[in-house]
Amino acid sequence: MSRFKFIRDIKLIIYIIRKAKLFVVFFGILLTYNQVWAQGKLSRQVDIPRYERASIRQIFDSLSKKESFYFSFNSDLVNLDSLVNKKSYNGVLIDYLTGLLGERFSFKETTSHILISYAPERMDVAANISSKESNRAMISGYIKDIRTNRAIANASVYEREAFRASTLSDKNGFFALDIKNSENLVAIALSKENYRDTSIILLLPVEAYRSLKKRKVGYYQVNGAGKTVYNNFFGNFFTSSAQKIQSLNLGGMFAYSPVQVSLTPGLSTHGFFDSQVVNNFSLNIIGGSSAGVDGVELAGALNINQYDVDGAQFAGVLNIVGGNVKGLQMAGVGNVVLHNLSGVQIGGVWNQVDTLKSGLQIAGAVNLGREVDGIQIAGLANRSNGQVRNQIAGGFNIAKSVSGIQIAGLLNISDSSDYPIGVFNWIKNGTKQLSAGVDDSKFFGLSFRSGGRVMYSLIGFGLYLDDPILKYGAEFGIGAQLLTTPKFTLSAELLQRTNFGDRFNPKDVQRISFRIIPAVYVSKKLQLYVAPSFHYSEAVEPAASKAILWKLWGKERQRNTFHGGGTVGITYVF
DSSP states (O other): OOHHHHHHHHHHHHHHHHHTTOOOOOEEEEEEHHHHHOOTTTTOEEEEOOEEEEEHHHHHHHHHHHHTOEEEOOTTTOOTTOEEEEOOEEEEHHHHHHHHHOTTEEEEEOSSEEEEEEOOBOEEEEEEEEEEETTEEEEEEEEEETTTOOBOOSOEEEETTTOOOEEEOOTTSEEEEEEESOOSEEEEEEEOTTBOOEEEEEEOOOSSOOOOOOOOEEEOOOSSTTOSTTTSHHHHHHSOHHHHHHHHHHTTEEEEEEEEEEEETTEETTGGGGGGEEEEEEEESSEEEESEEEEEEEESSEEEESSOEEEEEEESSEEEESSOEEEEEEESSEEEEEEEEEEEEEESSEEEEEEEEEEEEEESSEEEEEEEEEEEEESSEEEEEEEEEEEEESSEEEEEEEEEEEEESSEEEEEEEEEEESSEEEETTSEEEEEEEEETTOEEEEEEEEEOSSEEEEEEEEEESSOSSOOEEEEEEEEEEEEEOSSEEEEEEEEEEEEEOTTSOEEEEEEEEEEEEEEEESSSSEEEEEEEEEEEEOOSSOOSOOOOEEESSSOOTTSOEEEEEEEEEEEEEO
């Protein structure tokens, strides 16, 4: 018998009795969750063949395929590779699963999943109705361990159908639940970590027969016990201990609701149950807590979501999501996503995500990610502990592996990156060279090249061997490897030189150069090169004419000059 039919028949009986002017004062039934709520999948009649030395994995796969659902459980609970012998079976699915895994396991169901949890303990409950006024019911009672008879504290107690009220039992096992707009039939569910879920059904004395409004229920499986919103520093700081206990008791179960309005986390239209509800629209005046968002969420300060966000979030300070985000996040200070982001994060200060899939992180200061299959753009820094496609930062970029470009105002660091562009690059598996050479202006310089397989940066310093005004020079540039063979390399560089006088006083004389560098290996680590180049050199000495001069070789000291040149030198390859 399905839950709907069961409830409908009881309501019809109540209606008939009331029409006959008979009154029902109180009727309570205590049933386990599996007995009362088993419906659809768990109560389905199944015909299962005999198995000899078959793995639990094989049995689960066969059931999933035949009955069109998935199993969900903590991998530490069930050894899928253990071998069992099972006789053929014809009966209710939940009885078969209990025989397969044992009495210490509990089974729940959602639209697409059978949820398996370890629940070796049992609860007992005694409940009563203390008042029923203005269409409200006050239900209270005590919860105890059925084996030890001890009170059970911090058990979640909630109205099961519409999730209109929720609370926790105290140290004495006592609970009180105030249910507004109550129906004829009120179902109360009790959940506690390591205990089998229990439900009580109460028939209340009411004046009219009305239909019971249900709320859709879903389930989210957390991948990784340490990666939950309550284990995160910010999520832990902004949520109460009661909400964390509620999450442990209910696991990944949540309900759906069209709208939530909150003043602060825990103070909302969903009451204490707010962190277990997924909303289509959520308005949080200061801040709010919910299971997730399937639409739009707005907050003056912060949004906290246990599970997924599918839509858009806007917060004045902080968005914290314990699951995945598919859509847009915007925060004045920062966004934190503990799992995957497929979309856009925009943070005034920083963004943090585990895995960015085909998305974009934009932050005024810092972006942090473990795996970034997208683009990180930050005013100060980007960091990825794994792979990243592209990184652009005003300060520095750090990544394990970069498949696209790295552009930094100062520094790029990674194990592998073919296209780093920055003042300094340190690529573990890339280019590292130290060169010494003399050019056409009699400038003797030392240069350090570092970068990826293709792009690299150059930093150099040297002195003029024969110039009465210019004494020293500092060079910065970028280069690209055009051809690499075991005996020969060809590269191209674009660089700029800043000149100084004898006391390192800067001179307003710049030199911009483009050069082609063919180099020949004379040993395993040493190269010799002769590099033709083309330059724009500013005049060293003042002159009446401001016209730019073109020359085949060498600069003109009193004129800004476009001219040819060259460099010869030796390179040590790390």
